[in-house]
Amino acid sequence: MSAIDLLRARLAELADLASVQMLAEWDQLVMMPSQAAAGRAQQLGTLAHLSHERATDEQIGAWLQELQGAALDELDADIVRIARRDYERARTIPDDLAVELARAAAEGQEAWQRARADDDFGSFVPALRRNVELARAQGQCVAAPGQRPYDALLFDYDHGLSSADLRPLFDALTEALPALMEQAAVHSPARPMAVPAQAQKAAVQSLLAKLGVEPSSWRVDVSAHPFTTWTGRRDTRITTRYSDGDVESLLSSLHEYGHALYERQVDPALERTNLGTGTSMSVHESQSKLWENHVARSPAFAEVLAAELTVAGFAVTAKDLHATLVGVQPSLIRVSADPLTYPLHIVLRFELEHALIEGDLAVEDLPVAWREAVKRLLGLEVPSDALGCLQDIHWGAGSFGYFPSYALGCLIAAQLWEAMEAQIGSRADDLSRGEVGEIQRWLAEHVHRFGRRLDTIPLVEQATGAGLTVEPFLRYVAPLAGG
Amino acid sequence: MSAIDLLRARLAELADLASVQMLAEWDQLVMMPSQAAAGRAQQLGTLAHLSHERATDEQIGAWLQELQGAALDELDADIVRIARRDYERARTIPDDLAVELARAAAEGQEAWQRARADDDFGSFVPALRRNVELARAQGQCVAAPGQRPYDALLFDYDHGLSSADLRPLFDALTEALPALMEQAAVHSPARPMAVPAQAQKAAVQSLLAKLGVEPSSWRVDVSAHPFTTWTGRRDTRITTRYSDGDVESLLSSLHEYGHALYERQVDPALERTNLGTGTSMSVHESQSKLWENHVARSPAFAEVLAAELTVAGFAVTAKDLHATLVGVQPSLIRVSADPLTYPLHIVLRFELEHALIEGDLAVEDLPVAWREAVKRLLGLEVPSDALGCLQDIHWGAGSFGYFPSYALGCLIAAQLWEAMEAQIGSRADDLSRGEVGEIQRWLAEHVHRFGRRLDTIPLVEQATGAGLTVEPFLRYVAPLAGG
Numbered sequence: 001m002s003a004i005d006l007l008r009a010r011l012a013e014l015a016d017l018a019s020v021q022m023l024a025e026w027d028q029l030v031m032m033p034s035q036a037a038a039g040r041a042q043q044l045g046t047l048a049h050l051s052h053e054r055a056t057d058e059q060i061g062a063w064l065q066e067l068q069g070a071a072l073d074e075l076d077a078d079i080v081r082i083a084r085r086d087y088e089r090a091r092t093i094p095d096d097l098a099v100e101l102a103r104a105a106a107e108g109q110e111a112w113q114r115a116r117a118d119d120d121f122g123s124f125v126p127a128l129r130r131n132v133e134l135a136r137a138q139g140q141c142v143a144a145p146g147q148r149p150y151d152a153l154l155f156d157y158d159h160g161l162s163s164a165d166l167r168p169l170f171d172a173l174t175e176a177l178p179a180l181m182e183q184a185a186v187h188s189p190a191r192p193m194a195v196p197a198q199a200q201k202a203a204v205q206s207l208l209a210k211l212g213v214e215p216s217s218w219r220v221d222v223s224a225h226p227f228t229t230w231t232g233r234r235d236t237r238i239t240t241r242y243s244d245g246d247v248e249s250l251l252s253s254l255h256e257y258g259h260a261l262y263e264r265q266v267d268p269a270l271e272r273t274n275l276g277t278g279t280s281m282s283v284h285e286s287q288s289k290l291w292e293n294h295v296a297r298s299p300a301f302a303e304v305l306a307a308e309l310t311v312a313g314f315a316v317t318a319k320d321l322h323a324t325l326v327g328v329q330p331s332l333i334r335v336s337a338d339p340l341t342y343p344l345h346i347v348l349r350f351e352l353e354h355a356l357i358e359g360d361l362a363v364e365d366l367p368v369a370w371r372e373a374v375k376r377l378l379g380l381e382v383p384s385d386a387l388g389c390l391q392d393i394h395w396g397a398g399s400f401g402y403f404p405s406y407a408l409g410c411l412i413a414a415q416l417w418e419a420m421e422a423q424i425g426s427r428a429d430d431l432s433r434g435e436v437g438e439i440q441r442w443l444a445e446h447v448h449r450f451g452r453r454l455d456t457i458p459l460v461e462q463a464t465g466a467g468l469t470v471e472p473f474l475r476y477v478a479p480l481a482g483g
Numbered sequence: 484m485s486a487i488d489l490l491r492a493r494l495a496e497l498a499d500l501a502s503v504q505m506l507a508e509w510d511q512l513v514m515m516p517s518q519a520a521a522g523r524a525q526q527l528g529t530l531a532h533l534s535h536e537r538a539t540d541e542q543i544g545a546w547l548q549e550l551q552g553a554a555l556d557e558l559d560a561d562i563v564r565i566a567r568r569d570y571e572r573a574r575t576i577p578d579d580l581a582v583e584l585a586r587a588a589a590e591g592q593e594a595w596q597r598a599r600a601d602d603d604f605g606s607f608v609p610a611l612r613r614n615v616e617l618a619r620a621q622g623q624c625v626a627a628p629g630q631r632p633y634d635a636l637l638f639d640y641d642h643g644l645s646s647a648d649l650r651p652l653f654d655a656l657t658e659a660l661p662a663l664m665e666q667a668a669v670h671s672p673a674r675p676m677a678v679p680a681q682a683q684k685a686a687v688q689s690l691l692a693k694l695g696v697e698p699s700s701w702r703v704d705v706s707a708h709p710f711t712t713w714t715g716r717r718d719t720r721i722t723t724r725y726s727d728g729d730v731e732s733l734l735s736s737l738h739e740y741g742h743a744l745y746e747r748q749v750d751p752a753l754e755r756t757n758l759g760t761g762t763s764m765s766v767h768e769s770q771s772k773l774w775e776n777h778v779a780r781s782p783a784f785a786e787v788l789a790a791e792l793t794v795a796g797f798a799v800t801a802k803d804l805h806a807t808l809v810g811v812q813p814s815l816i817r818v819s820a821d822p823l824t825y826p827l828h829i830v831l832r833f834e835l836e837h838a839l840i841e842g843d844l845a846v847e848d849l850p851v852a853w854r855e856a857v858k859r860l861l862g863l864e865v866p867s868d869a870l871g872c873l874q875d876i877h878w879g880a881g882s883f884g885y886f887p888s889y890a891l892g893c894l895i896a897a898q899l900w901e902a903m904e905a906q907i908g909s910r911a912d913d914l915s916r917g918e919v920g921e922i923q924r925w926l927a928e929h930v931h932r933f934g935r936r937l938d939t940i941p942l943v944e945q946a947t948g949a950g951l952t953v954e955p956f957l958r959y960v961a962p963l964a965g966g
Contacts, residue, residue, distance in 0.1 A: 016529035020503055023510060031514070032718060035700040039502070039715030042755070046499035050533065217518040232522030235515060272525070
């Protein structure tokens with residue numbers, strides 16, 4: 001076998017291991033009996049260890065060496081280019097640091113869970129400090145010459161992006177959104193609506209079926225937190241949750257559908273290669289936000305949603321439902337934030353995690369810094385750390401550099417949506433009839449099919465003809481503020 | 484790390500991989516969207532390939548070498564003993580034969596499925612011939628000096644057993660059962676009963692709950708063919724199926740429960756070692772048969788089953804239900820055979836597969852030989868190959884040496900049951916009240932806890948004080964014939 005065939009065989013093996021890992025995690029969250037948790041953690045550890053060993057194996061280095069300067073077709077050239085990047089990245093982390101990172105992440109998550117339940121930040125400090133130190137060490141290991149540790153961590157989620165790219169975008173949001181927020185809180189105030197879980201469930205199932213979710217290649221299940229997983233292009237699994245007190249499942253099921261559609265529409269030629277998945281966290285999040293913000297929260301699609309709920313026994317007008325889905329109110333909790341204030345929650349997390357990793361903020365000063373930032377950006381007092389800096393799992397689990405993708409996703413979604421409508425016209429008529437075929441096709445052609453062949457910014461540029469900017473997002477939220 | 488620690492770490496990894504493989508297979512049969520089949524086959528292939536590579540790695544040989552003559556405690560000595568056996572066994576099969584075996588098994592299964600659907604044995608001949616030849620080659624590879632190829636294959640399912648051990652047992656069955664069968668067909672004739680699927684389901688769920696099947700460490704699902712799987716001692720998953728025309732789920736759920744309980748009651752100290760599962764196919768089958776034949780088919784437990792069905796809306800007396808569960812009628816199909824004639828189906832398969840592997844029967848002569856054996860053992864004419872030699876998947880999937888365990892399971896179950904009742908008294912009173920705690924404890928102590936530390940015959944001997952014989956089974960079926 002030639003070097004490229006050997007490399008491709010190994011990449012197929014790694015893709016299979018990743019699929020099996022996702023399956024085991026899905027099973028854990030959706031199907032597994034609770035007492036199996038300890039055993040499952042060991043199984044996942046073994047899979048991670050094996051994957052790492054096979055991904056950093058010196059044979060890969062030898063094949064890449066042999067392929068240096070080889071005449072390859074475009075696809076193989078991309079496969080080799082990304083294989084080299086991934087291999088070099090994986091090899092920079094010493095084994096003992098990798099083990100320590102994994103252990104600290106598991107213990108940090110547990111410490112975080114207890115601290116949040118007890119609203120006791122002090123008890124979380126040692127674990128968080130260890131996570132910060134290890135993440136900084138990791139960033140130092142993987143940093144390119146002259147690259148800061150935080151930026152090196154960011155590369156794992158969004159290759160090619162740096163803090164220097166993020167700052168002007170986030171500064172623009174910080175400048176524009178607080179004022180818009182105050183106007184929107186008057187013009188489009190929060191209008192909670194309690195739809196019975198059974199009606200939501202029936203509506204979501206009917207709706208997803210119309211979007212192409214059929215049982216021969218999809219599953220839709222219930223889990224504590226909605227998520228999407230896949231073990232291949234013909235096995236996509238989304239979860240949602242239903243509760244009587246809200247309308248959350250209407251938004252979250254469309255959100256997860258966006259993640260799922262991305263993975264399903266990657267070019268089949270990339271399957272079982274290193275290019276066969278979404279390219280970055282921010283582009284992935286842009287796909288979920290596109291369906292959540294621009295489809296589910298559109299006035300046109302509200303007609304479809306309202307009709308589904310009415311058929312399911314909860315009579316509601318499109319106008320009332322839409323008002324609920326877009327109502328603006330500054331709040332303390334990120335995951336339930338409205339579409340306008342959501343990115344501000346991310347800006348404050350970016351500021352703080354950047355400062356933690358770069359040594360500009362001590363761990364024990366985090367609660368004070370958090371309160372200051374929430375006051376400044378959202379105008380709110382934080383009554384407790386449980387509703388403040390303890391609300392998210394990420395830092396406890398050792399993830400630094402992940403948060404920005406949530407805000408970038410909102411921006412990219414808006415920019416893609418504008419580009420799409422500029423090219424193929426307003427989607428309002430189609431959406432009011434529940435027709436999304438043209439949207440699916442446009443996304444496949446301009447975003448999904450590339451898999452990892454294009455990084456975030458080149459992908460945005462070729463899809464929209466421009467670099468990433470905040471204007472489309474600001475235009476998207478302007479009507480909420482009466483603009 | 485010392486050689487024993489390194490070895491144990493590798494065995495833990497292999498145990499984790501086996502668990503993940505079982506999970507992926509369970510998911511495939513119970514949860515997976517149908518279009519994912521091709522991708523799942525690749526994932527399972529990757530897991531099998533990795534497991535084989537890690538199990539035959541020369542490092543293991545080096546650790547075993549180092550451990551030769553080392554002072555080890557009893558458990559570690561057993562771990563090393565079985566590790567050496569497994570390692571040497573796995574290393575005897577050349578990689579290209581292993582690949583060919585796997586491919587032929589997959590293709591043979593497909594060929595068998597089509598041939599059975601079309602009742603066209605001729606179309607199955609090439610695939611079956613290839614499977615026979617490859618299995619013979621495999622047997623020759625792994626055979627100890629002087630061991631016949633078929634006996635070498637048998638070792639994979641039941642280490643320590645040979646055709647010479649089986650023949651006297653199977654001869655005794657051949658001698659005794661046909662006459663008993665004729666008497667039983669009069670004394671305990673078949674009495675079909677059509678219990679609605681919903682009533683069966685309610686009864687099975689309630690029944691399993693009484694046997695300790697609770698959702699924090701068990702799952703009970705539906706699949707096309709009932710089976711049992713586990714990913715650890717606290718994650719046991721059984722499946723069953725419900726149809727309106729029979730009472731099958733009452734027997735099959737107890738059958739699978741028997742397999743499951745065995746795995747759950749292995750000594751926890753053996754978890755994630757090479758000893759932490761059931762020791763052989765025949766002992767595993769003895770555990771399922773014990774619960775199927777000696778619990779579910781007992782007159783005492785029929786009272787519990789009848790009460791459950793009555794509560795579930797299908798009023799029936801214990802007497803009538805018991806008569807249905809034990810009704811005897813010679814039939815063509817193994818999987819639905821009654822408890823008395825079942826072993827005869829196995830005897831005929833043993834005879835034929837032994838002759839195929841040892842070259843005493845040509846593949847194209849199989850249908851004639853099958854018809855002759857069915858006539859001789861069961862007194863029936865075989866109207867078609869679909870109801871004859873094409874009914875089972877095993878040979879199509881390349882499994883030779885597996886069938887005997889089904890009959891041995893019946894024998895061992897009967898022998899264990901007699902030994903247990905001799906030691907702790909008749910179980911009838913307990914069973915009539917649905918109490919099985921003493922049975923569970925006896926099995927844990929005398930069978931389950933050993934895992935793979937004892938092979939089939941030593942295990943039977945220490946549990947029952949005697950070698951394997953047919954008498955307990957013949958005493959078990961005698962009442963059906965009025966004896």
